[in-house]
Amino acid sequence: MDFDFLPKLPKSDLDDRTFKDLVDECILRIPRYCPEWTNYNPSDPGITLIELFAWLTDQMLLRFNQVPRRNYVAFLELLGVRLQAPVPAQTDLTFYLSAALPEPYTIPSGVEIATVRTETEQAIVFSTNQPLVIGKPSIRHFLTAQTVEDTPQMLRDRFTNLWTLRPDGEWMGRELAFFDEQPQSGNCFYLVFDPEDECEGNVLAVKFKGEVATSTGINxxxxxxxxxxxNGAYWQPVLLQEADDGTKGFSFSEFARTGSNPLQSGDVVLHLPQRWPVSHFLTYQGRWLRCVYSHIDPTQPGYSSSPRIVSLSARAIGGTVLASQCEQIRNELLGESEGTPGQTFQLQGVPVLTRREDEYILVSPPGALPQIWTEVNDFADSGPQDLHYTIDSRTGMVQFGPLIREPAQLQQQTQLRARTQMQNLVSDRLLNASARPEEVRSLERQYGAVPPKGSAIRMVAYRTGGGRKGNVQRGTITIPKSAVPYVARVINHTPARNGADAESLEDAVIRVPAML
Incomplete structure (x- = not known):
């Protein structure tokens, strides 16, 4: 019996030598076993014998290749094993705003950004996994400490009674030194942001205003x-590169070279963690950021005096979100149901990535409301009323529930054994009795419901992609497939990682025993 609903795995030969390979191998062995044989022309009787036995061997290999491994693959099919689909590469995409916005701005999930298309390579598309909220961060506390600790224990509030908050979010006051007068390694200051501000993963520009002429003694x-x-577990570095520090370590040396005003401001651009929770340290609550004086290189000079500032503010200029190498396809019409069990439909985009909650099949029966059906791994636990289907991620084949019929003879033998156990009676006449029509029908079992005839089968959404080709270098994902409002540019500051091709049969052969 052919089980059409089982996954079809690729078969391969145990011995893949062809007739020509066998002839060539025999001819290569002639000098070793029969050195006096020197005529290798096809007209030589010895060559004719070699070709004859090579043909016989080729016929035996043809039969031999159909036995052990094919049986093993058949067992994998009976177990419902499917080859795993490709794994999409992932990376962090950073969106930079074209201008400051008065309110928090949300970039929706599913925004597609691609690599540059060339004459030899197609563009590789990445799609954001979740929405990105670029908020309006506001500094609540400015704290200093003489020593750096994972859990701050001794903090000094520098805003209270000294600085004032302007309506635009800028703190201003008299000149403030945030390290000791004679700075020691480990001196640090903390910026605590308002917990109500949603700014996880944001690119933050912290603006410091200080005096250009003040010498700090550093390089x-x-x-x-x-x-x-x-980030809730440890202190995570957030300065991506030294070029992002416009203050040059609070020395404002760039402004001194250009002869600007004695009092100037500079931005420090920080890439905040995508998980930046609200935390409590001592009596202070908020999202925590810190700068630590870490003089660990004796070849480089340290701070001879503490840097001084007169104002401080922060604003979000962008944000970073996780993206996967995939393209999303929506509202694909698969076809119309024939009302028969075991129907199959083919998705156009393959391979299909693991489905999310909003990726499912919608069945619209004639004259009735659409039905949301549920994907299952197999139909083993599906009853006739269960709205179930399966999808082979590798091939994109959609399968609805099959109808399994057992042979009538098997039904008769089953009934006979049951009656024998109950009545303790063996009857030759019962053995040869014909089964009643209703008993034959009882051995037909429907696994999963059948879409009504004429129903429109539609895949609401799914994603296709994956493979090692998605492991692209940093700075290569820069082309939006459609315009994103208020976004000036997009880039990946880290290379894409963890992309893998589809599972091979050899890998499945290793995986299945461990699974069992």
Whole structure:
């Protein structure tokens, strides 16, 4: 019996030598076993014998290849094993705003950004996994400490009674030194942001205003400090590159070279963690950011005096979100139901990535409301009323529930055994008795419901993609497939990772015993 609803796995030969391979192998062995044989022309009787036995061997291999491995693959099919689909590569995409916005701005999920298409390579498309909210961060506390600790224990509030908050979110006041007068390695200051502001994953520009002429004694191109954010588990570095520090370690040396005003401001651009929770340290609550004086390189000079500032503010200029190498397809019409069990339909985009909650099949019966059907791994636990279907992620084949019929003879033998156990009676006449029509029908079992005849079968949404080709280098994902409002540019600051091709049969052969 042919089970059409089982997955079809590719078969391969145990011995893939052809007739020509066998002839060539025999001829190569002649000098070793029969060196006096020197005529290898096709007209030689010895060559004719070689070709004859090669043909016989080829016929035996043809039969031999159909036995062991094919049986193994058949067992995998009976177990319902399917080859795993490709795994999409993932990376972080950073969106930079074209201008500051007065209110928080949300970039929806599913935004597609691609690599540059060339004459030899197609563009590789990445899609964002979740919405990105670019918020309006506001600084609530400015705290300093003499020593750096994972859990701050001694903090000094520098805003209270000294600085005032302007309506535009800028803190201003008299000149403030945030390290000791003679800075020591480990001196640090903390910026605590309002917990009500949703700014996880944002690109933050912290603006410091200080005096250009003040000498701090450091090398502006290699300032001895580090920026970190508390992600709930540890302090995570957030300064992507030294070029993002427009203050040059609070020395404002760039402004001094250009002869600008003595009092100037500079931005420090920080890439906040995508998980940046509200935390409590001592009596302070909010989202925590810190800058630590870390003079660990004796070849580089440290701070001879503490940097001083007169104002401080922060704004979001963009945000970072996780993206996967995939393209989304919506509202694909698969076809119309014939009302028969075991129907199959083919998705156009393959391979199909693991389905999300909003990716499912919608069945619209004639004259009735559409029905949302549920995907299952197999029909083993599906009853006749269960709205179930399966999808082979590798091939894109959609399968509805099959009807399984057992042979009448098997039914008769089953009934006979049951009656024998109950009545303790063996009857030759019962053995040869014909089954009643209703008993034959009882051995037909429907696994999963059948879409009514004439129903429109539609895949609401699914994603296709994956493979090692998605493991692209940093800075290559830059082309939006459609315009994103208020976004000036997009880039991946980290290379894409973890993309893998579809599982091969050899990999499945290794995986299945471990699974069992």
């Amino acid at each position: 502006p191109d290699a300032p001895p400090r580090r920026w970190e954010a508390w």
